[in-house]
Amino acid sequence: MTATEQNLLSLSQLGDPAVVANPYPVLAALREASPYAVLDGALVILGRHADCSMILRDSRVSSQRSTSRLRPPDAPPRPGISFLSMDPPDHTRLRRLVSKAFTPRTVARLAPRIEAVTDELLSAAAEQSPGQLELVSQLAYPLPVRIICELLGVPATDHPRFAGWSARLAHSLQPQFMAPEENAADAAAAREEFAVYFRELIAARRADPGDDLLTDLIRAEDEGSRLTEAELISTAVLLLVAGHETTVGLIANAVLALLRHPDQLAALRADPGLATGAVEETLRYDPPVQMTARVARATIPIGELEATDGTLLLLLLAATGRDPAVYADPDRFDITRESASRPAAGHLAFAAGPHFCLGAPLARLEAATALTAFAQRVEAPELAAGGLSYKPNFNLRGPRRLLISSGGIRSTTRPPGR
Numbered sequence: 001m002t003a004t005e006q007n008l009l010s011l012s013q014l015g016d017p018a019v020v021a022n023p024y025p026v027l028a029a030l031r032e033a034s035p036y037a038v039l040d041g042a043l044v045i046l047g048r049h050a051d052c053s054m055i056l057r058d059s060r061v062s063s064q065r066s067t068s069r070l071r072p073p074d075a076p077p078r079p080g081i082s083f084l085s086m087d088p089p090d091h092t093r094l095r096r097l098v099s100k101a102f103t104p105r106t107v108a109r110l111a112p113r114i115e116a117v118t119d120e121l122l123s124a125a126a127e128q129s130p131g132q133l134e135l136v137s138q139l140a141y142p143l144p145v146r147i148i149c150e151l152l153g154v155p156a157t158d159h160p161r162f163a164g165w166s167a168r169l170a171h172s173l174q175p176q177f178m179a180p181e182e183n184a185a186d187a188a189a190a191r192e193e194f195a196v197y198f199r200e201l202i203a204a205r206r207a208d209p210g211d212d213l214l215t216d217l218i219r220a221e222d223e224g225s226r227l228t229e230a231e232l233i234s235t236a237v238l239l240l241v242a243g244h245e246t247t248v249g250l251i252a253n254a255v256l257a258l259l260r261h262p263d264q265l266a267a268l269r270a271d272p273g274l275a276t277g278a279v280e281e282t283l284r285y286d287p288p289v290q291m292t293a294r295v296a297r298a299t300i301p302i303g304e305l306e307a308t309d310g311t312l313l314l315l316l317l318a319a320t321g322r323d324p325a326v327y328a329d330p331d332r333f334d335i336t337r338e339s340a341s342r343p344a345a346g347h348l349a350f351a352a353g354p355h356f357c358l359g360a361p362l363a364r365l366e367a368a369t370a371l372t373a374f375a376q377r378v379e380a381p382e383l384a385a386g387g388l389s390y391k392p393n394f395n396l397r398g399p400r401r402l403l404i405s406s407g408g409i410r411s412t413t414r415p416p417g418r
């Protein structure tokens with residue numbers, strides 16, 4: 001077997017259920033072999049921090065995956081794509097309109113609500129199953145979902161209608177050349193069901209405006225430009241799906257790492273100020289979004305290689321967080337790790353450059369709040385035997401179930417109203 005065939009094989013292993021539980025040894029091997037080209041140069045794999053960081057910020061790459069040479073020329077156009085998959089000037093215009101409605105101030109105002117929902121969920125878990133906490137279904141999933149629904153102005157009673165659509169869309173976010181064709185068809189169907197749902201909700205908000213993000217998006221205006229109906233729908237779906245499928249993984253991955261490193265959990269319990277460090281360390285060490293892609297729009301030298309117009313660049317974000325060229329002792333989970341003093345050490349879990357995650361402040365706040373409450377309230381937590389299983393996704397990756405046995409959940413110590 002040639003080195004190229006071997007590398008292609010390692011890449012396909014990322015979808016193996018046994019590897020999904022711990023992809024890091026495979027990712028390390030791919031990073032060390034990278035950058036390298038496969039499939040006659042149509043696909044270039046990047047796993048080094050410096051290479052991925054450079055490509056994410058390079059204006060010669062496109063986020064329109066459909067323009068890659070790997071996409072069959074007769075493939076039908078994908079309807080309903082969001083600005084995540086657009087380039088300037090459309091990307092710039094839409095992102096600016098959304099940023100106007102989704103500011104760090106809007107997010108900061110949510111802090112008391114996020115604390116209240118977290119406390120409520122932990123208290124409900126204490127009542128439902130004393131001595132046991134199923135972290136995903138009882139905290140990590142419902143917290144971001146409730147917050148994004150409330151923020152957008154999606155009625156909680158509608159949630160059962162679209163929870164499944166979101167999971168189907170997330171499943172389709174695997175790189176297309178690694179995912180079966182039926183995923184694309186299923187995602188298209190889910191996207192259409194979402195569109196029907198949001199079309200009705202947008203009509204209702206136009207008739208009766210609310211104090212919510214959807215109403216703000218309907219109103220958002222910038223230099224005379226507004227979101228069209230199709231843009232409004234694709235943006236609402238993007239925010240809802242991002243709020244469903246990523247922060248869940250961040251909270252669950254962080255709690256799992258803390259359970260596996262009891263000294264770090266003890267440190268967090270002793271000093272709640274370490275919650276921010278725990279969130280950043282999890283984003284580096286075990287990020288919820290494992291990879292993303294760009295398409296070269298020009299000849300771009302990457303190390304010894306040259307990507308040419310149409311080359312798909314697969315960026316293994318999860319491999320960059322453990323790059324020994326950037327992080328000392330990269331496989332060690334350390335919530336006190338100093339990276340602020342070394343700007344180059346910033347992780348790429350939220351990407352970088354023009355598509356840097358718009359929801360990062362929200363995800364950080366939700367995760368820090370959940371970890372603080374977990375460390376303060378859950379007594380003597382331990383991973384239950386057989387209590388961990390993973391979703392099949394290797395891109396939006398994270399536990400499906402994380403069962404924790406505990407000595408009980410303390411009642412909240414926060415003053416009422418906070």
Ligand code: HEM
Nearest residue numbers: 083084242243246247250292349350351355357358359363
């Ligand atoms: C831990 C949680 C999260 C992670 C790890 C994450 C990760 C990412 C990454 C890697 C990208 C860039 C993708 C690319 O360019 O290829 C991205 C973009 C984006 N994220 Fe997040 N995300 C998270 C949470 C959220 C939340 C909660 C929201 C909003 C509710 C959100 C909204 C967005 C949006 C709108 C974009 C597109 C930005 C653009 O294209 O300009 N994300 N996110």
